[in-house]
Amino acid sequence: NQVFDTQFSIFTHQETRQQTIRTLVYSVPATLKEHIELVHPTIAFPVLTQDASSFRVTPFNPTTVSPLVTNLNLISNAVPTSCNTVVTPACLQALYGLPASVPQQNVNQIDVGGFNNQFAQSADLKSFLSLLRTDINSNTNFSFVSVDGGTNHQSPAQAGIIANLGVQYTIGVAGGVPTTFVSVGTAGGISGVFAAVETFLLSNALPNVTTGFIGINEADIPQSIAIAICSVFMQFGARGVSIIVASGDGGLSICNFGWSNHGD
Template identity: 45%
Template sequence: MEISMKVHEAISAPPRSYISNGPAPADTQLKLRNALAPSDPKGLIDALYNVSTPGSSSYGQHLSKEEVEKVVAPTAQASGAVNAWLSQAGVNATPISPTGDWLSITVPVSQANELFDADFAVHTHSETGKQTVRTMSYSIPSELAGHIDLVHPTITFPSSISLRPVVSTPSGPERSGIAPLASCSTSAITPACVQSLYGIPATKATQSSNQLGVSGFIEQFASQADLTTFLNTSRPDLKGATFALQTLDGGSNPQSGSEAGIEANLDIQYTVGVASGVPVTFISVGENFNDSDLGGFLDIVNFLLGESNPPQVLTTSYDSNENEISRSLANNLCNAYAQLGARGTSILFASGDGGVSGSQPQSCSEFVPTFPSGCPFMTSVGATQLTSSSGGETAASFSSGGFSNYFGTPSYQTAALDEQRPVQRLGTCVPGCRSDRGERRDRRERPGRDGGRHELCKPHLREHDRAYPSVKLQVIFLDFSLLPSFRPYFVFCARSFLPSFLAFLAAWVTWRKMLCIT
């Protein structure tokens, strides 16, 4: 009997940063992930807010691994129907999540095209030259439309954002070492400065059960030798501190000096340097699968959901343009963060480095939100800069912020946003702005900061969207990452505030446990 197929997801064109090179070879192997619909998505969100909202009778009473799995596991009907369809096609599906809501299949392009009524093609990134295999649309059996959330990677391309921070060599005569600053400097933020600004104690943590997770991508590796040098200079009282390693997708963490990464070193150095004595794990995600950095996001969250005791905090200094991700994938990842949140893990992501316009080419002046900062179930962290060594702060111009186009305003933001609504003014509508996913939208204009006109696509001016960042923290750090000279480098990057906020949150968790607050 012929199966009735229905288009499940589609885009009209690849992102502007990609060039199509024609059909993918028929024998190219694809690893595709199938996300099944959860049995009770509303129950998960209700549980998350109940344990997270001060004043709630369930505040602080986080769910167990088993309780979360019971809420999000797909129904037996959904699992049975999807597995039966794949089995009939001769495809073996392997569960890759604790509840079986993610199924992995490996098939050649020829079979994937037939199975999903797709047309997988090779696409090359115009700047990096890196090739990826994607399709503009895919279909699933009509009877499975309510059982399958999405298939990935299909229409979502690897992020086009440059993930590397801006680095500058300090001016003035070189010194073999830099003494810890007792007070803050407008040109360099040290652990001592962060602790002073935000009241983070320098005494070592006493709760050994606390754990911090630091995500690592794009072959950014954290050096123990660099950490030792950094601590000897900036936190000599933490001499000998180390970090643990967890690898996924063929990830690694080589320790040769030439392979030390600025981003990874920055994250580890300031997490360890500010969160005094709290155990830190560096989670290095490799590129074994052709599913982009978002596949790594999925792997980390599914790995931690499978742990009996996940870390209290997970920080990730990487992001993507929201409009480069399908809504289904964005929603699925966001709900995965809700699962971890319900179990007591705080999820932190950098808000981005592209200012209000987002990290995008300037050929179109549409404001592009970053992902997953728009997800209401995690904390988006932005950046400030010191205006004086006494502690005055102002927003960092390169720190991203704005409103999501995918996620609505959560209840906890309503009051704050209502105060800002009266100042919003919309100008004339100008048709014809092309988004990065090949869609065309109307756009509007409003005055820019410099008195000029900035064209904004209509969806970016809706009044009921999730605002981000959630918090802001000091940026511009010293980094001792480039061996063998151990010369300090200034890192200008909105992502560089994350380690400090991670450490601040870890300290708060420690205080909370010490005070026996439930």
């Protein structure tokens, strides 16, 4: 309170009853103002993120996707008709012109982020590879890194839809590239993103590719937070790290969450 000339208090979300410590205004010394763009967490409250409980099933309508697959057949790889209903690693290889052979790039590394108590299951990965990538050793596994107290429970009851999806399709497409699952602790949402990137920006061993960042409705965060997140992503890029962020489940035009950037 004294450092920021403010009064931090406990706030309770009316619907979720989740409590968080925040303030409504803060100050920094005048001599430091030009060197500080943002202090977080202070005035930015946690926002609802796209976790497993947010998923809902949308009835499949093949007429909405058949023209898309027809157009994509113009590429050299033939797209299986089954990709109209289920997207497998083979579908991604065909749609994006990826090589079908297992890459052998042991010097590279891919990180997959896990937020909001999302855990990646080794047993599920084994089943996934046995079913959909029989050319990859089903005992292929991922490394684990904990950030801010993150864990990776292996109980089937704690399997994470998003975390499993990220790890399985990463290894399913790039099976010969070492993959690390990075579990971020209790700090969810924006704080979790900052905790993850802050940890790795201070590291000398950065991955070549990182993915798995959570989706947050942009209309729910202040511009200063959005700029700060973009800035740390640019720092990753400046050090040679490629960042892959999902456009939303269902793609750009069919977002299963029904969220837009206009708050409706």
